[in-house]
Every structure is written in structure tokens, then in C-alpha cells.
Amino acid sequence: MGAVSPARGTKEPQQERSRATRLKLLEAAVSCLAERGWSGSTVSVVAERAGVSRGAAQHHFRTREDLFTAAVEHVAEKRQGALKRVAHNLPPAGSPARTRIVVEELVGLYTGPLFRAALHLWVAASDEEQLRERVTALEARVGREAHRTAVALLDADESVPGVRETVQGLLDMARGLGLANLLTDDGGRRGRVVSQWARNIHMALRSE
Template sequence: MATPHEPKQDRSRVTRQRLLEATIDCLAETGWTGATVSTVAERAGVSRGAAQHHFPTREELIAAALEYMFDNRMDMSKAEQILIREIPPGAVRTHAVVKALVESYTSPFFKAALQVWTHATTDPVLRERIVPLEAHFGRIAHRRAVEGLGVDDSDPVAHHLVQATLDLARGLGLADVLTDDSARRKQIIDQWSKTLHLALEGTMLAKKEAPQED
């Protein structure tokens, strides 16, 4: 907790971060209805007035929490990329990439984001704020997958295989919301990794064997 001797700017930054983290926790654990400004403020250990000083409306608090969540997820993804690049290209690396993608959709971050997506379907104002964030996150996730797998994204087959992997990861994340789906999920990750690796190898081989244009 910030002390009275800390600069005002630092105390404000710490309070803001606590509010954002409390918002994510509330969304993941109690859903949209439970993530009120009052509940978030109480969980963060600050007054409602302090919370509203940083975020005048609930919508602004939720949107800021999503941005914070995505920034954290991107930082985690960068760390994962460093580890994955140390693995030689091949089936083992493909498995590591698929596993990392699936785990990103089974985290508390995803469960929190899912609550916001669901509510945004009937809230045009919130949807207008969330859609650009989701599109940005989707583009980054796709690029990270391409880099990890080491494929040519300009190839339409490789592009769609990567996108199918992301869609699979999102679907497995949804399946894990209500019950622990970890055992089945591991089997699917193992099988899809093998299938994806063979498909990508076939794509690269076909490209090499294709006649070159003059």
C-alpha cells in the first residue's frame, strides 16, 4: 500500500493499478453484475470517491481494465516468445506455441474479458469501445502465433491454419468457463499440434516444389 511519504503522482498510479486489477478479479469471479464501482473500490481498498476520481463512469473503468489486461497479456506473450524461440523449429515448438495460445484463453484475463463481451452484445456504447480493442488484440495474437510458428503469413493456407488455431484456442477457453476441461483440453492440444505441424510442413514443401515464375 502507498505511504503518505510517496509522491502524489506515485500514489495515484498505485491506486489506479489496484482499481484495474480489482476490476479484472471481480469480472472473472462474479461476472458483469458483480463488477460495480462500489464493489471494485472496496476490493481495491479505496473509497468510491477515489475510484470515481480516476474513472468517472463504470464503462470507463471497464474499458481501462480491458486495456490494462491486454497490455499485461502482451507482456506475458513477449516473455513466452523469448522462451519459444529457444526451441528449435519442429513439432516441439509447434506444440509449445499451441499450448501457449490455449493457455491465454483459459486465464482469468480471458474469463474477465468474456463477461465484458457478453454484456457488450446488448450495450451499443460499450460495444463501440470494446470492438477496436478486441480487433487490436486479435491482430497482435495472430502476429505472435505467426512469429512463433515461423510461417509465411502471406501464404493463404498458412494464414488460415494460424487463424484456425486461434479460433480453436478461443473455443477451448469457452469450454473451460463452466467446468474444469483441462484433461480433454490437453488431448486436443496434443492432437492439434501434430496436425498443425504436418499441415504447415506440407504447405512449405508445396511452396518449395511449386514452379517459379520468370
């Protein structure tokens, strides 16, 4: 590993620690939002949950809005990254088996704690002016990225009329399934809907 100058040796672990603290705060913020809703989610509560001092938390995120929008964006990016890695193990493009797995994975994006956290943020933003603009911009970025990922994984040709809207509607359905899972475990019904709609989507994408 050779000689490390003292300055470099001190700086890098510090940057790493700072990065690790930031990550702990982001993950704690999403689980806090999912469990306690917006009204129960403050920077202090998240700092405590992450085992970080309140001062350190405020060094990373100046406002409550900064922390929670960054948290939802971070976890959404992480989940979409995981989804893109799924691509390497998919059945051949154009096969019904591939469409089925992709529809399942896309719906999975909207049925976990991330969706629950995002939903709390959306609903709070619908009532609070200063949050609304931030969350609207965040939602547009995350939504565009989900759409791009869906098109790529489904091997869909958006130059064909109707294909873009079929994929958009699929993501809307996934969001609706997430909502149906909010109060009760809707997994059984969801599995049957996903299975049938994988067939419908496959047919719609190939029949234009």
C-alpha cells in the same frame, strides 16, 4: 542519490501512488468481472475490493465502461507481454517441440480469469449499445496483437497462402477451448486436444 528538490520529491511519489492506485483498480476490476459478471460489477464494488475510495476510483475512471474496458485491455497486454518473453526460451524455430509449446501457451491465454472476465464483457456488450462499440474496438486491438504474437512465436510465414487462416483458426480454437472451460474444469480433455492439434498445426504450417 544527490540533492532532490522538494517539488520533485513530492511530485514523483505522488505520480507513483497514482499509478499504483490505477493498477490496483484495473486488477480488481478484472477479478470482479470474472467472479460476479457484468451485472455484479460496478465502480463502487471494484473500489472497495481494491481498497481505494470511490472518489479516487472515479478520478481515474469516469465511467463503469471506462474502468472495465481499460481493465480487460491492461490484463490482456500484460499476458501477451509475458507470452512474448516466452520466446527467449523456445526450442528452435520450425521444430515440432516449439509448435507444441506455443500452441499450449496460446490456449493458456484463453483459459484463465482474464478470458472469463472478457467473456462477461463481450456478452454484456452484445446486449448494450453503449458498451458494444467500445468492446468491439478493444477486441479488435487485442485480437490483432494475439495474432501477431502467434505468427512470430510459430515462426509462420504469412506470405504463404493459407498460413494466415491456419493461425487465425488456431486462435478461434483457443477461444472455443476457453468457453468449454467456463462451467467445468476441462483441463484433461483440453490437454489431449492441444497435443493433437499442435501436430496438425505443425503439419499445416510446413506443408503448404
